Amino acid sequence: MLLRRCETAGDTPLLLIDGAVLSARDLADRAGRSAARLAKAGIELGDRVALLCGNRLEFFDMLLGTIWLGAIAVPINRAARGAQLQHILANSGARLLVLEADVAQAMAYVPSADLALEAIWVLPARGEDALPKTAGEWALIPVPEPGVPRESAPTGPAHTAMIIYTSGTTGPSKGVCCPQAQFFWWGLNSIDVLEIEAEDVLLTTLPLFHVNALGAFFQALLSGSRLVVMDRFSASGFSAALARHGATVTYLLGAMVSILLATPDQPDDAAHRVRRALAPGVPAQFHAAFAGRYGMALIDGYGATESNFVIGGGDPLPGCMGQVRPGYEAIVADEDDNPLPDGTPGELLLRAGHPHAFAAGYHEMPSQTAASWRNLWLHTGDRVWRDAEGRFYFMDRIKDAIRRRGENISAFEVEQVLLSHPAIAIAAVYPVPSEHGEDEVMASLVLREGMALSPEALLDFCQPRMTYFSVPRYLRFADTLPTTENGKVQKFRLRDMGVTPDAWDREAAGYQVARAVRAVAG
Incomplete structure (x- = not known):
């Protein structure tokens, strides 16, 4: 995908982050150099490289360099601590961890037993040069300099690009094995639903270890547009950031919408070019108020790390996720996977018609994989219902999980x-x-x-x-x-x-x- 963008629009801006403006050619060069750095450290095809890093350029260097080499990136929630971080590192079998200096001491609570980690590379905290040298029993090594660019590995659509960990429900967090084709289809589906064109400017404040923000990158990559990645979300600076960057599409979570509506009205709330925001899970009663104040439509939909952006569009109503996307199937089922009639709540089951559009399963968790992908359907664990026009409505989670502030x-x-x-x-x-x-x-x-x-x-x-x-x-x-x-x-x-x-x-x-x-x- 990156090389295709180089051929079609290689010199146009693709990514704006940390004050840098980078084209596809720039990112391909950086990926090749980062891959050389990883190869010199002994990372090989299929090895896992864990990233505990915020929204900064080095995240893309390591992510794209890892995939360029044919290794597998493991982006980790930057707030992960203790047993959760231990489990992710152990389950993924990561040989290398790249983290930022200001979260390095989290490793002091992670014992080395049962981990495959051979090295920890540390990036300086923002605005600082000093680097810690140890974290508990772990030695910390400054990230080495990039090497001479190397060619990309001969991987294909089925090759696992990333293992993304979702929160555990009735057990530990599960590592979702995401093939390269999954991000291709995620990008195309989102482009269609959001009506993204090459002239658009996408802006995300969401963390890059989430599939939402990663999906925004592939939307820009495939559409010819550009993506602006902010360090974090700020309610007080939200509209100003949109206006400053000339954004036309942005991304919100349900809690962010209610927080924005709770701030005092400002005369420049709608003084920007954004026409729509992907905002899944926003209660119906917030849509009109938000559009009236901030001047943008909220677009709902459904996508999971295990699946894709499978439900969205089709003239949805406020509070409605939309209709199933072409190339996918969705049913509302009972506990025995039998389809339920319209209007009856049940579990959302999904199926993809495109090869490798869904995740391949959970890393090193065969029983959980079999349970979730049983009877040729992906079981989402979410309770929904469908109306007579084929629109789906989210109700709650069947899983034992909690969703707080996104x-x-x-x-x-x-x-x-x-x-x-x-x-x-x-x-x-x-x-x-x-x-x-x-x-x-x-x-x-x-x-x-x-x-x-x-x-x-x-x-x-x-x-x-x-x-x-x-x-x-x-x-x-x-x-x-x-x-x-x-x-x-x-x-x-x-x-x-x-x-x-x-x-x-x-x-x-x-x-x-x-x-x-x-x-x-x-």
């Missing part, structure tokens, strides 16, 4: 951290409603007999061991929790209870979560 949170992984505290006997983590239209994290806990624990002390324990957005907002200490006859906690009863009067609210208490990275939603 981030997927594994209840299982949060529970594992809580249960590792010596004072906690039982922990149940579940979503409760947020004022921003998504979820907040709540935990109900039973302490070990004779033990005492303050909410503040527990969150102090949690912070270095989990992503900042996973730290529970609400804590409830109880003598017992509702369970089944075999002792399993009945989370549905806890969810139905919601935020109870005896729950401790860290925001009301003024407890501050230290954000090791900037939040997606500011």
Whole structure:
């Protein structure tokens, strides 16, 4: 795809990031040089290279260089910590980790046992030159200089380009094996839904370890347009950034829309060229208000890391994901995978007609792969319904996952951290409603007999061991929790209870979560 862009529009701007303006030829040259650097370090075809890095040019250098070499990139959420980071590195079998200096100390909590890591390369923090030399037992090496450009490896559409980790639901995070063709089709589907043309300027503030922002890059690559990558989302500077860069298309998450609407009106809110924003999961009641104030249409849709942008377009209504895209199939099914009639809620099942348009499965997790791709359908774990015109509507997640401020949170992984505290006997983590239209994290806990624990002390324990957005907002200490006859906690009863009067609210208490990275939603 990159070489094709070089042939058709090689000198036109493709990527604007960190103040640099780069064409396809520039990126191809940088990818070849980065691939040479990796090859000199012993990285070979099929090896995994993990990236713990924010929105900066070096991310693209390492990502494209890795794929150019025929190795596999593993972009990791920059907020990953503790057991979650350990699991991702172990499961992926990454031989090399590239990270930024300001997150390097996260490795102090990651023991080397069971990891294939042979080296950790460190990038300087923004605006700084000093580099740490160690993190716990790990030695940190400055990223070597690029080498002489080398030719790209002879890979094809089925070759795995990236392993992208989704949040665990009933178990640890799963690494989704994404072939090169998946990003091709993701780009084309998005171009069609968003009506992107070569003259467009795309702007994303979303993190590059998410498939949303990665998809925006392939939209620009395939359409002949350009992509502006911002460091982070800022509600106060949102419209100004769009105007400054001449953006015509942008990308939002549901929580970002509600946050923008909650800010005071400004005379320049609509003083930009953006005509539409890809904004999945925005409640119907926000569409008209947002379009009236910010002057852009919100485009819904459905896409998962395991699938593609499979639902979108078809004259959707506010709060509706749209219709299934050409080349794909989607049904609403019961627990036995039987199609349900229109208007009846069930699980969304997907199928692709294009080769390698979907992920190939979960890395080193054959049983989970078989469960999700059973009966020739990808099982999304999402509950939806379809109307008589073929439009799909999202209801909720069947999976035991929580979505907060655009981030997927594994209840299982949060529970594992809580249960590792010596004072906690039982922990149940579940979503409760947020004022921003998504979820907040709540935990109900039973302490070990004779033990005492303050909410503040527990969150102090949690912070270095989990992503900042996973730290529970609400804590409830109880003598017992509702369970089944075999002792399993009945989370549905806890969810139905919601935020109870005896729950401790860290925001009301003024407890501050230290954000090791900037939040997606500011």
